[in-house]
Amino acid sequence: MNDGDDLIRLSAGAVVDLLRRREVSPLDLVEASLARIAEVDGAVNAMVTLCAERARDQARRLMAQPPAPAQDFRWLGGLPFAVKDLSDLAGVRTTYGSPIFADNVPERSDIMVERLEDHGGIPIGKSNTPEFGAGANTFNDVFGETLNPWNRSLNAGGSSGGSAVALATGQVWLATGSDLGGSLRTPASFCSVVGLRPTPGRVAAGPAEVQFETLAVNGPMARNVEDIGLMLDAMVGWHIEDPLSLEAPAASFRQAARERGAPRRIAFSPDLGVTPVDRETCAVCEAAARRFAEAGCIVEEACPDFSGVPEAFQTLRALGYVAGMQTLYETKRSLLKPDVVWNIERGRALDAEAVGVALRRRSRLYAEIAAFFGTYDLLLTPAACTPPLDVKQRWVREVDGHVFENYVEWLRLASVVTMTSCPSLAMPAGFSADGRPIGLQLIGKPRGEAALLGAGAVLEDILGLAGLVPIDPR
8 A cells, every 4th residue: 555645544553554564665654744735734734844855864764674573562663743843853943933943943853752763753844833832722923823624714722733733634643742731632622633641751851941840741642542552652761861751661552542441430520610611512521421331431520629720830830931931031022922921921920939839739639639539540521611713813712701811711621630740631522513623631540641541542432533534624
């Protein structure tokens, strides 16, 4: 098989299996990806910088090597993937969505990208992101707006919107994402693909000026749960330059998804007690969650206590902005996006007491979550409080009569989960009456990615939504 249109419609796992059997070559896949990008990306603006010759050269090198042993489940075999434009890719323009770095070409890739390449992945190019990842709508002054392929008048979510759209439209089989307060989970929800926010340290990151970061993580994005496991296998592992990185587990995350492990007892909450949620979103997500009963699971409405957690998140987020971006604020303030300036200045205004309150609340939350998971195997909730809205509405201003004060407030369903350090999977739950994607968030036990992926695959089979992508932009 080497017809490009057929190849782009296969899952990543199916393509890697073809690569192992040498029924398709890495160069075939590079050309199929580039052809699909040329065909559809002009309508959605997801892949903003390509590195075609770099990818072709890498494909040829891989073709000259012997195939990896069958037991090497981390091997991608020459599969192209997209790199979010927040992550450095050596020798390729990397802008972080900012005019300040419009001509930046890093000499070294991010650790995550290096690891994916070491395991046979081929970066095909950079996917669009808002400036420095700030904002859950993917637009910037360098490349413009990324549009939702299900309806190009809608936004694709952010900040991993380019990655989500590239996946949904079949331009790539896998894509990197990053997530602080929902930057990976929101676009997965808005574009009807899958995204995993892993445990902090599961995917090594850096080099970075701030090394002990536990709110922001990198993670895999794909079209189905098994492909998330495949990519995660190729991403994980300890790295000496990341002090929080974890050793790679001996077992395969892809295999965990394949084994379809149904949880025993599941909690569902329509709003986690922290935010208004669009009524249709609630209905679609609850209906999806209740279908776990078809696998013999007990589904109950229950939720940990998240009171005070949104405020603690805002404090720690602002603190992180100061730590990471103070120098740019001092030297390039006039060139920064207003949302970025707002975050930094909020952090600069913090005092030690406010930081202490936030740290203590996060610590109590972890104890409460640990106790909660003594009863339940999974916590389910909507991935976002609304389906995607007009791309010109830069952030959600109101839901069900509640007005949000700033562009971070509407992301509480994701941001409070960030504070738990638990892995979280965003996956398709269904569609609104007018055809807008709606995603469900599955939250697993601490460091419980394997069980989470197994459960996600069970629900994915029941719902039958994974086969709806790739799609032609509408």
